Amino acid sequence: MASQGLKTPPALRPGVLRIIPLGGLGDVGRNMSCYEINGEILLIDCGVLFPEDDHPGVDLLLPGLDYLDDKLDRIKALMLTHGHEDHIGAVPYLLKRRADIPVYGSKLTLALVEAKLKEHRIRGYDLRVVSEGDVEEVGEEFDVEFVAVNHSIPDALAVHVKTDAGSILNTGDFKMDQLPLDGRLTDLRAFARLGEEGVDLFMVDSTNAEVPGFIRSERDLLPAIDHTFEVARRKLIVATFASHVHRVQQIIDTAVRHGRKICYVGRSMVRNMAVARDLGYLHVPGDSLVELRDLDSYRDDEVVVICTGSQGEPLSALARIAHGEHRDITIGEGDTVLLASSLIPGNENAVTRVINGLIGQGANVVHKGNALVHVSGHAAAGELLYAYNVVRPRAAMPIHGEVRHLTANAAIARSTGVAEDNVIVVTDGGVVDMEDGRSSVVGKVDASYILVEGTGVGELTPDALADRKILGEEGFISVSAAVDPKHATIVSGPAIKAKGFAEDDRGYDEIRDRIVVELEKAMKDGVDDDHRLQQVVRRTIGRWVAQTYRRRPMIVPVVIVV
Incomplete structure (x- = not known):
């Protein structure tokens, strides 16, 4: 991927538009992108990702909102493409940091957002309803046009952003159902018109880029x-x-x-x-x-x-x-x-x-595996091919998908004539600068997961999450002992308690004797503080468990010096 191994990007120069995906590129969820030029910032979408099996105890995963903490006063607006959780679910967490950020979206999208804001007891918010065809001037730097797209929820919108550095068309989630239940088609005429005017960067939904043909009608x-x-x-x-x-x-x-x-x-x-x-x-x-x-x-x-x-x-x-x-x-x-x-x-x-x-x-x-009871809301490869040919962008940047989806979407872009150097494949945090309509990858920032657990946001650190995984997969061992360093003797213990092992307490007799030997040896060598003695215990029992059980449990040694 183009964003792997990249360093911190250079300072943003005047007149250059910086585009940073803060979520959604590498995952199917927590979609969010940031656009900055001449000190002003525009955001598109702010969604959540739901936890998987390797996120024990986590309720939600947020996009890289921390990147915005020292820039909140420069955010001119948040644009929402549609009302799915992976595009609006994190809006309350953004507005908790600054409640009066103007939020633009369709009538249904903002109604769903408002219900969330009330649940989170957020006051002073600024919701602005827009429809397809509307054009909004946002700050001094952004002209934004909204385009109707068909998706699995009503009122979905693509977002066209025009700046002095160039123009971007972000599809959001879309497909090309030709017989939609609500009669609302993806507006290919608008796509074509914008293409004729010149789209410098086409940011395209990738979720079904590996699926051939067209998605069936609802x-x-x-x-x-x-x-x-x-x-x-x-x-x-x-x-x-x-x-x-x-x-x-x-x-x-x-x-x-x-x-x-x-x-x-x-x-x-x-x-x-x-x-x-x-x-x-x-x-x-x-x-x-x-x-x-x-x-x-x-x-x-x-x-x-x-x-x-x-x-x-x-x-x-x-x-x-x-x-x-x-x-x-x-x-x-x-x-x-x-x-x-x-x-x-x-x-x-x-x-x-x-x-x-x-x-x-x-x-x-x-279910879908045994009956035709669902069709996707995302464009398949045939529809993406059609979209690229209609828009004819200078450059393409696949969005919304795992790495395999982004890669497949990039291949479609190249097949329609987008030059190799103009197909930009980055994951979350990849920094793309646009100048005079030309885009290039210039670095990477931190857009890692923010974890939500109950009412806490960001309080569960990656280290704590790793500990939970160890507890769930490898087990837990505690060792406690009281020692007299002056006489290099064991006063009490060591007592060993374990959780998550099939072994009963008698199975620890061998390692208990070994811990005694190692502690006495360390004390005779002059080790007399509890921290260093605890490390002796940790190393001793850790080696034994690894050799005996091929496991790496969490080990909590407690040594009391008396």
Whole structure:
């Protein structure tokens, strides 16, 4: 990757536009990019990444907001492309640092953001609604135009940024569904017009760059969804993203046709669907909704439950149902669960556990692997090829994806005639400078994860996270002893306690004797402070565990000098 091995970038010169991805390049999540010129900063998106198995105890991962801490007063605006969590979820954490940053986005996007800000009790925020075709002057340096794009949530926008140093077209997340449920197409005419004017850097969604052809239409899902309702004779649960308004609308329409009421389960699902309905993006017949507390008043075959948890999130409604831990909903023999979503990379194990848990309780699970119940919201290779040919940019910079996605997107750009030197592939923190319309990689800054644990932000350090992994994977050993350095004797112990080992306490007799020998030897050599004696204990038992068990547990030695 072009950003590997790079050093700190040089000072930014006047008239040069600096572009820094603070998240989303290397991961499918925490999307955010920073644009700076002549002392002014524009931000696009501010999302979260959900933790994987190697982030024990972590709730959310934020983009590299720390990079902005000494620049907060120079931020002129935050532009939001759409309302998915990986693009708006970190907005409250940015506004906690400076609440009055103007935030631009579509009506639905900002409604979802406002609900989050109220939950976080943030005051004094400045939300500004925009629509496709709108042009905004931001500060003295940025002219911004918004372009309609089709995605798996209504009101998605691409963002065109024009500066004296050159122009950028950031697609956000998009695809080219030619028969979208809401009739809102990706505006290729606007893409073409901007291309004719000259796009110096095309920043393009990479998520499906490895997928050949075109993504199927959302309308193609209706037969499979309808069939699932038709054959379901008992309880029916549908899990999808809490922001996937189009999919929820399809489920609601099908439920009404089959005479089932609708019950939302999961806080984010309830909140988002209420917002979407209030704004006119979701249409629900007046007598179709039932509250969770009233669910027992209906037979199983009279209701469909729409819930969160399609990615196997541990605390989601579906995960708790699958593990028999949900307070109000159980699953049983003959029930049906429909996972109406794609699989985000990194969530494979969690989703598999949920599916196995549901099937183990007798449920029939319908998912993308065995039925056409979901299509992606991201453009496949054929659509990306089309977009490059329409825009004809001077340079391309793949965004939103893992390294393999970015690399595949770069290959598509080159195939359409973008020069090799003008295809810029960087990961988070890579610094790209644009001058007179020409872009080049000039260095790298720290855009590492900021960890959110409960109400704490950034308090869980990488070292603490590493300790958690060791505790979970390798176990824990504590050794305590009291010593008399003056006489080089052991007064008490050593006592050994271990967690995460199959060995019982008698198995430590050998190493206990070895620790005594090493401590006495060290004291005879003049070692008399507790810290150095603890290091003797750590080295001794560490070598023994490595040789005997091939493990590297956390070792906590306690030596008291008396």
